[in-house]
Amino acid sequence: MKKERENAMIENRIGRKIHQYRKDKNLTIKEFSDISGISTALVSQLERGIKINLPDAGHLAVVAVL
Numbered sequence: 001m002k003k004e005r006e007n008a009m010i011e012n013r014i015g016r017k018i019h020q021y022r023k024d025k026n027l028t029i030k031e032f033s034d035i036s037g038i039s040t041a042l043v044s045q046l047e048r049g050i051k052i053n054l055p056d057a058g059h060l061a062v063v064a065v066l
Helices: 004-024 030-036 041-046 056-064
Strands: none
Touching: 004 030, 004 041, 030 041
């Protein structure tokens, strides 16, 4: 249960960071998706805080540098 809560918090932070980065750079979800290699559906889900399975670490590494 604790691990699920931690994952939800991580997903929420990632979503907020992606959203802020996109707005700062004036990028659409599609443009961010093309740059990051993360699907548009996943970007949208992360930004909206929808419970998802975290993508592999390679894709999240792109987001981590934001």
